[in-house]
Amino acid sequence: MELSAGARAWRVIVSGMVLAVLLYGTVAGGDDLFPFGPMVQYAFSVPPDGEIRSLHLQSETASGGRTEIPIEPYYVGVRRAELETQLTRYERDPSLLQGLADTYSRLRPQDPRPIRLRLVTRVITLKDRRPVSTRDDERVSWSVR
Amino acid sequence: MVGALNRWWFEPVPVRRITVLRTIVYLFLPVDMLLFTGSVWGHVHTTSGYQPVLVARLLHLPGASPALVYPLFAVVVVASLAAVLRRAPRAAGYVAALGYGYWALLAMSYGKVDHDHLALIVALFVLPTVGARSREAAGWAVRCVQIAVVAAYFLSAYAKIRHGGWEWPNGATFQWAISRRGTFFGEFLAGVPNALLVSQWVILLAETASPALLFLRGRPLYAGVLFFLGFHAMTWAVITIHFLPHVICLAAFLPLERIPSRRRSRRRGARADVAEPPAGEVGGRPMEVAG
Numbered sequence: 001m002e003l004s005a006g007a008r009a010w011r012v013i014v015s016g017m018v019l020a021v022l023l024y025g026t027v028a029g030g031d032d033l034f035p036f037g038p039m040v041q042y043a044f045s046v047p048p049d050g051e052i053r054s055l056h057l058q059s060e061t062a063s064g065g066r067t068e069i070p071i072e073p074y075y076v077g078v079r080r081a082e083l084e085t086q087l088t089r090y091e092r093d094p095s096l097l098q099g100l101a102d103t104y105s106r107l108r109p110q111d112p113r114p115i116r117l118r119l120v121t122r123v124i125t126l127k128d129r130r131p132v133s134t135r136d137d138e139r140v141s142w143s144v145r
Numbered sequence: 146m147v148g149a150l151n152r153w154w155f156e157p158v159p160v161r162r163i164t165v166l167r168t169i170v171y172l173f174l175p176v177d178m179l180l181f182t183g184s185v186w187g188h189v190h191t192t193s194g195y196q197p198v199l200v201a202r203l204l205h206l207p208g209a210s211p212a213l214v215y216p217l218f219a220v221v222v223v224a225s226l227a228a229v230l231r232r233a234p235r236a237a238g239y240v241a242a243l244g245y246g247y248w249a250l251l252a253m254s255y256g257k258v259d260h261d262h263l264a265l266i267v268a269l270f271v272l273p274t275v276g277a278r279s280r281e282a283a284g285w286a287v288r289c290v291q292i293a294v295v296a297a298y299f300l301s302a303y304a305k306i307r308h309g310g311w312e313w314p315n316g317a318t319f320q321w322a323i324s325r326r327g328t329f330f331g332e333f334l335a336g337v338p339n340a341l342l343v344s345q346w347v348i349l350l351a352e353t354a355s356p357a358l359l360f361l362r363g364r365p366l367y368a369g370v371l372f373f374l375g376f377h378a379m380t381w382a383v384i385t386i387h388f389l390p391h392v393i394c395l396a397a398f399l400p401l402e403r404i405p406s407r408r409r410s411r412r413r414g415a416r417a418d419v420a421e422p423p424a425g426e427v428g429g430r431p432m433e434v435a436g
Contacts, residue, residue: 003155003281011274011285012154018267019292026300027307031258034198035249038308039260039301045309046317054325073187078194078255082184085256086194096193103190124324129317129341131324 052124052131055084055139057100059114069104069114077103083119090119090140097142117142157280158287158402163272165401166290167234170268171225173393174245177265178218181390182252185209194255201250209251220244228273238273245269260297264394267293290397295355297391298373302352314345322384331383344379351376358398370398 003011018036025036046052057069057076071080077100083090090096097117105113118141125133178185188194188209195208207213221244227237246269249262271286305313319341323331334340351372358369373395381387 003279003285007282008151008155011282015154015285015289015292019296022263022296022300026303031253032199034200034253034258035263035266037258037260038304039263039297040258040304040308041260041301042318042322043301043304043308043313044318045305045312045315046321047312048315048317050317052317052321052324073184077187077190079184079187079257082194082256086196099191099193103187106190107187126317126320129320130335131320 046126048126048129050126052126054122054124055080055087056120056122056136058118058120060116060118061112062115063112065112069117074107075104076100077107087119087139094140094142097140098145101142101144114144117144154285154288155281156284156288158284160275160278160280160283161402161406162397162400163275163283163286164406165404166268166287166397167238167272168229169393169396170265170272171229171241173265173390174225174241174269175218175222177390178221178245178248182248182262184255185214185248185251188251188255189214191255196256197254198250198258201254206247206250208254214251217244217248221248235273235276238269242266242269242273260301261388261391263297263391264290264293265390268394268397287397290394291359294391294394294397295358298352298355302349302355305349305352314349315342316345317341318345319383322386326384326386328383328385334383348376366398370395 021033021036025033026038029037031037031040055071057071059067059069061067069075071078071083073079097119101114101117104111119139120136121139123135123137124131125135186209189211192208192210197206197208221241224237224241224244228234228241246266249266253259268290271289275282275286309316309318320335323335323341327335334344355373358366358373361369374392377388377392
């Protein structure tokens, strides 16, 4: 069945508008424009002799055990990349780690409760695109209540 | 020129392709909401982290809370099932689109925005526009999903150079991903001299060439789709990033209409039913007329 002229017109206009906003977001916009923002996932680069940084959450339990808690929604309610974006907020107010501890205890009641939480940045140094050394920089720590 | 563009936008496609695409997309939604945008469930516990993106601010959408997240999930699942089962598919489709749209905005409003949902969101909004009979309406909807898939590739190639510069293909970009979330296979690949460097160039070039998918037909087109499926399988094997919400939309390039309808093959025996019946011969499918 043929579409009427009107049915064609609104389809062309709507698709044109969506494409225009998408192109604007790509050329001039940022993540804020989701879902029309630039496709910036993995759109940054790392120099061949640069550094790779990633955030890790370390937990100390009453028995003295040290483990790493994955920074994932089903562990602490947030994704790692989200926490990395909001890291300065945590550095300014370490008590926010209490929230992570509470969420962790609620979501994983069978795991031992941490008495101390640390956010560390793991820095991997590269030489010719390959890792040569690793160090951990502590960013925030908090004694869990 | 206008005529050619018109033909290209509205190239008739069997409505059956939309029916199959609907089934794929709507059955995928609950999986996505549980696994891939599953962070929304976690955000119920991290209310202070809500940093709404522009669309969410303009619409004054509240952040995730138990009173919102559970009913929203239920509404989207019920609407999706209704759309698949063809109960008021048009209304159900728009409800699923708006509900999932809100869900996706929530998932992206806590500091990290992903870009693997563009084609899925476009699909959700164009699928309900196709009625029971119009092959041209089906053609437009399929074209929109195809353009969204290609846009995600092509514009991400542009973004890589805009934000990362030529250091993107020449630098240690993949080593970064493997160090952060690599698999055993990824670590192995990283050990092969120049494997990551070559992969970076292959991906940049493939994404740049992706608009060809919009103009190829037949075997070359299916080969192109197969290439990108292989690319996604590789990134999943190496860095556990699958881009599934985007991958399922690659189906819009395939002749899904050749998958026989169970209802019709029962009626006509096991014979595969490729051709779309001419307009007026849809009486045997009363559900498709609804909405």
